[in-house]
Amino acid sequence: MKIESDPNFLDDRQLARIRWRCRRGLLENDLILARFLDAKGATLTEEQVAMLDTLLALTDNELWDLIAGRCEPEASVRPLVDELRIA
Amino acid sequence: MAKSFPVMHFDAVIVGAGGAGMRASLQLAEAGLSVAVLSKVFPTRSHTVAAQGGIGASLGNMSEDSWLWHMYDTIKGSDWLGDQDAIEYMCKTAADVVYELEHFGMPFDRNDDGTLYQRPFGGHSANFGQKPVQRACAVADRTGHALLHTLYQRNVRARTQFLVEWMALDLIRDADGDVVGVTALEMETGEAMILHAKATILATGGAGRIFAASTNAFINTGDGLGMVARAGLPLEDMEMWQFHPTGVAGAGILITEAVRGEGGILLNANGERFMERYAPNLKDLASRDVVSRSMDQEIKEGRGCGPHKDYVLLKLDHLGPDVIIKRLPSIREISIKFANADPIKEPIPVVPTIHYMMGGIPTNVHGQVVAPKDGDPNSVVPGLFAVGECACVSVHGANRLGTNSLLDLIVFGRATGNFIVSENLKAAPHKPLPGDAAEASRARLARIDNATSGESVSAVADTLRKTLQAHCGVFRNQGLLSEGGPRAARDAHLDQRSQQDVQHRARRGARAR
Ligand SMILES: Cc1cc2nc3c(=O)[nH]c(=O)nc-3n(C[C@H](O)[C@H](O)[C@H](O)COP(=O)(O)OP(=O)(O)OC[C@H]3O[C@@H](n4cnc5c(N)ncnc54)[C@H](O)[C@@H]3O)c2cc1C
Numbered sequence: 001m002k003i004e005s006d007p008n009f010l011d012d013r014q015l016a017r018i019r020w021r022c023r024r025g026l027l028e029n030d031l032i033l034a035r036f037l038d039a040k041g042a043t044l045t046e047e048q049v050a051m052l053d054t055l056l057a058l059t060d061n062e063l064w065d066l067i068a069g070r071c072e073p074e075a076s077v078r079p080l081v082d083e084l085r086i087a
Numbered sequence: 088m089a090k091s092f093p094v095m096h097f098d099a100v101i102v103g104a105g106g107a108g109m110r111a112s113l114q115l116a117e118a119g120l121s122v123a124v125l126s127k128v129f130p131t132r133s134h135t136v137a138a139q140g141g142i143g144a145s146l147g148n149m150s151e152d153s154w155l156w157h158m159y160d161t162i163k164g165s166d167w168l169g170d171q172d173a174i175e176y177m178c179k180t181a182a183d184v185v186y187e188l189e190h191f192g193m194p195f196d197r198n199d200d201g202t203l204y205q206r207p208f209g210g211h212s213a214n215f216g217q218k219p220v221q222r223a224c225a226v227a228d229r230t231g232h233a234l235l236h237t238l239y240q241r242n243v244r245a246r247t248q249f250l251v252e253w254m255a256l257d258l259i260r261d262a263d264g265d266v267v268g269v270t271a272l273e274m275e276t277g278e279a280m281i282l283h284a285k286a287t288i289l290a291t292g293g294a295g296r297i298f299a300a301s302t303n304a305f306i307n308t309g310d311g312l313g314m315v316a317r318a319g320l321p322l323e324d325m326e327m328w329q330f331h332p333t334g335v336a337g338a339g340i341l342i343t344e345a346v347r348g349e350g351g352i353l354l355n356a357n358g359e360r361f362m363e364r365y366a367p368n369l370k371d372l373a374s375r376d377v378v379s380r381s382m383d384q385e386i387k388e389g390r391g392c393g394p395h396k397d398y399v400l401l402k403l404d405h406l407g408p409d410v411i412i413k414r415l416p417s418i419r420e421i422s423i424k425f426a427n428a429d430p431i432k433e434p435i436p437v438v439p440t441i442h443y444m445m446g447g448i449p450t451n452v453h454g455q456v457v458a459p460k461d462g463d464p465n466s467v468v469p470g471l472f473a474v475g476e477c478a479c480v481s482v483h484g485a486n487r488l489g490t491n492s493l494l495d496l497i498v499f500g501r502a503t504g505n506f507i508v509s510e511n512l513k514a515a516p517h518k519p520l521p522g523d524a525a526e527a528s529r530a531r532l533a534r535i536d537n538a539t540s541g542e543s544v545s546a547v548a549d550t551l552r553k554t555l556q557a558h559c560g561v562f563r564n565q566g567l568l569s570e571g572g573p574r575a576a577r578d579a580h581l582d583q584r585s586q587q588d589v590q591h592r593a594r595r596g597a598r599a600r
Contacts, residue, residue, distance in 0.1 A: 020252070020274065023128055023306050025136035027340055030305045031425065060136050061232050068420045 015041055018052065026060040032067055036087040051080035092270060092279045092525045097123045097248075098512050100269060100284035102255040102311060104130035106231070106496035107475025108290030109238035109247075111454070114504020116245035120513055123282060124242070125253040125271055127306065131235045134292050134304045135496070138231030139343070140208060141223030142188075142497070143490035144181035148202040149221035152213060154178040157222065159215045161491060165484025168327075173452050173480045177491075177498045184497045185224055193237040195224055208489045209344060209374065223490045228417075234493065255310065256528040258287065258318040258471070261521045264460075266470035268520070269314070270528035279532060281524055285512045286470060288503060289314065289448060289456075293476040298441040299549075299556035302334050302341040311477040315448050317527070320458050320468060323479040324446030329487055330561055332378035334440025336398035338425040342437060346403065346418055347371045349410065353382065354400045354434065355390040361399075376486060379439035383561040386438075393436060400434035439561050443492065445483040448473035452480060454503025470518070472507070474500045551578040 019041070022033035044052070054077050055063060065071050066081050073081040099115050101108045104126035115122045126133065145152040158178040162169055189195055189203065196204040205221040213220035226233035242249070256270045259281065268284040294309025295301040312322055333342040347353075352371050355361045365381040366373035373381075382399050391397050403411055403418075408431045411419055415430075422428050422435045449457050451465065454474050460466035475496045482495055558571020 017275070023132075023304070025128070025132040025134050025304055025306075027137070027302065027304045027338075028421065028424075031338060031340070034305075059232065059236075060132060061229055068417075068424070070420075 014049070015044075018044075018049065018056075021053075021056045024060050024063070026064055028064050029060055029067070032084055032087050036084055039087065040083070048080055051077045055080060055084075092281045092529070094281040094283050094520070095123070096283045096517060097121045098284065099123075099286040099288065099507060100125070100282045101288040101290055102269060102271075102314075103133070103288075103290030103292060103475065103477070104239075104249065104251075105133035105290060105292050105475060106135040106234050106238065106493060107292075107478075107500045108133075108288070109235070109242055110497045110500025111288055111290065111472075111474055111504045111507075112247045113238060113242050113245055114501055115507060116242060116247040118504075118508040120508070121248070123248045123250055123284075125250045125255050125269075125282070127252060127254045127274070127310075129251055130239050130249060131232075133235060134307055135231045135235050135493070137304065138234070138493055139225075139228040141206060141225035141230050141490045142181075142185060142234075142493040143208070143211065143222050143488070144185040144224055144494065145178065145222055146182055146185065146203060146205060146224070148198060149205050150213065152220050152222060154181065156213055156215060156220070157181065157211075160210055160212055161482065161488050162484075163216065164210050164486055164488035164491075165482075166486055168484030170481035170484075173482050176452050176502075177480075177482050177494060180498050180502075181494055184494075184501060187501075188234070188237060188497065191237050191241050193233055194226055195233075196226060210488050211490075230493065234497075255291075255314065256531070258314050259283075259520065259524045260318055261518060264468065265518060266318075266468060267518050268524075270525055272532075279525070279528060281520065283517055283520055284470075285515060285517055286472060286507045286510075288454070288472040288474060288507075289477055290473070290475045290500070291477045293444040295441050295444065297552060297555055298328075298559075299552040300334060300336075300438055301339050301441045302331055303339075303441070309444075309477070311448065311473065315456070315473075320456065320471075321449070322447060323449040324481065324485075325444075326559075326563075327445035327483075327485050328441055328559075329375065329443040329445060330379040330439040331442035332375055332382055332439050333401055333435075333437040334442075335421065335425045336393070336436040336438045339440055340421050340425050341440070341442070342401065342418055342421065342435065344372075344375075346401065346415060349403075349414055350406050351401055351403045352405075353378070353437075354402050355385045356392045356396065356399075357390060359390075361385050361390070379561050382437075382439050387562070398436040398438045401430075401437045402434040403430040404432060404434070443483075443487050444476055445479070445485065445487055447477050447479040450474075450478050450480050450499075452499070452502060453506035454478070454480075454499055455506070472503050474503050547578060551575060554578050 024030050066073050067084050098120040099122045101112050101124045104124050112122050112124045145154045145157040161174045198204050203224050206223045207221045208223040211222040252274045254272045259268045266287045268282050272279050289311035291311030293307045295303030295307045362370045422430050450473050454472040456468045456471040457465040554575045558567045
């Protein structure tokens with residue numbers, strides 16, 4: 001089956017993959033990422049997905065340090081970190 | 088879908104890449120066995136990463152200590168229900184396994200003289216309960232993180248093969264009941280495989296997420312327990328769960344005991360410091376189970392706070408902003424983010440929260456899974472092993488001592504590895520796979536793939552979590568449990584599923600005979 005989709009938004013499969021990568025070792029990250037995806041998952045842009053991928057490759061503690069504001073992100077992922085901080 | 092799955096062969100297959108799985112795999116890979124470690128998430132994202140407190144070992148670096156005193160604390164902590172032989176082995180081996188980790192490069196905190204620093208921890212005592220002793224070896228507040236990274240790197244060096252984002256589905260048992268591998272799904276592609284093994288080790292961690300209020304990450308769903316139950320093997324001590332008294336209400340995140348150590352106090356809806364009534368001496372610093380029970384009692388008797396009267400308050404503001412900002416900064420962050428309360432100004436809503444599973448897959452000290460058979464209560468299931476939180480060697484009895492879980496992972500992960508190495512598996516052939524090795528998994532996947540109606544998994548899981556929370560909470564009684572059991576079975580659609588499994592097993596049994 002061919003899925004017609006708006007190229008700007010993710011298809012279900014991409015979203016499912018991101019959702020799974022948002023399963024983390026620290027509950028703190030799980031909760032924030034789940035809130036973020038529930039609110040914004042359906043409307044993520046390619047740019048945001050790229051930033052999210054970069055952040056999800058971090059270790060759990062690095063990610064939580066960024067979300068909790070204990071350290072500052074690189075400029076390239078800043079917009080997404082800002083969103084996670086208020087999620 | 089094909090009738091069977093493609094097959095991969097290994098000497099050993101380990102399901103789970105937390106501290107337990109990676110400690111076992113390291114032992115095997117270094118001995119030259121071919122080892123595959125499956126993990127549904129990237130290895131260093133396993134829940135072990137959350138452990139902060141440390142690893143208990145009676146090194147005696149701060150003051151005199153002895154493995155016998157550690158053993159006493161562990162047995163006492165277990166409510167005298169732990170297996171004393173297994174506890175003796177664990178406490179005696181603790182120093183060796185910690186020094187081994189040090190030599191692997193784990194960056195432990197140190198004293199000025201270069202020895203490993205050890206911090207104080209609730210329940211750790213010298214001379215059989217006489218006075219506190221510092222026994223917890225730690226890497227700042229990131230001990231689990233450091234442990235995982237150290238073990239992962241060593242495993243890469245030893246050429247352990249990691250199968251990342253692979254979901255194990257079912258154990259494969261042959262006509263003799265021996266375990267000869269697992270079926271698994273590569274999550275990215277959806278392809279299912281048979282992993283054929285001479286030894287299969289379950290290291291899938293805890294199941295804290297089967298409760299509504301849990302300190303555990305979302306991935307802790309107890310998959311290994313399900314695999315074992317579906318294979319027709321029993322579990323042990325599943326009623327024994329440790330509650331942490333101070334999880335953030337509605338979120339679960341753990342607020343460390345250190346907060347009460349610094350002077351934080353618990354209040355009910357009347358603003359009363361109720362722990363003074365339940366534990367006049369230790370008050371808010373009484374042991375985890377005492378504080379949890381007292382909180383639950385307050386809530387049950389209608390003195391809980393909030394619109395649903397379902398939590399109590401942890402008050403810190405009297406400590407002053409300086410102490411909070413300087414000594415408890417991470418607690419403040421958590422409270423603001425997850426409870427919407429700045430503890431400098433307002434108290435944190437907390438509830439007793441599921442934290443650790445003492446029970447699990449029954450094993451002996453070699454990690455061999457045991458089950459009753461022909462009158463022997465501890466008959467070994469050939470080919471199957473379990474280590475870590477999913478296993479029940481029974482070193483924790485009814486209540487785990489703080490820092491003994493990480494110790495359990497590395498002591499028994501290593502012991503299991505050593506035992507398997509001693510079995511000389513490399514030379515032995517694989518036991519053949521049964522003809523229907525993939526059948527149970529295939530049928531289940533096909534059913535899910537083809538289902539056009541039915542409830543969503545997350546809705547079913549939510550109901551199950553609520554039932555467990557309501558019926559298997561801090562206090563249990565016959566009435567609650569008798570009502571909750573059938574309800575949980577219905578929630579999980581166990582009736583329907585076990586019907587299928589029974590039929591499947593009957594079919595297989597008939598063929599074997
Ligand atoms: C907040 C918190 C703090 C803690 N602090 C301490 C402490 O200070 N000291 C201490 O001793 N203990 C502590 N504990 C307890 C301890 O961290 C855990 O008991 C321990 O880390 C469990 O390790 P494990 O290796 O058994 O499992 P985990 O680390 O949970 O790993 C399980 C592995 O199994 C994999 N897996 C699961 N199911 C599947 C499947 N179906 N297919 C493929 N892979 C699968 C996962 O991907 C993961 O790799 C703490 C626990 C919590 C929640």
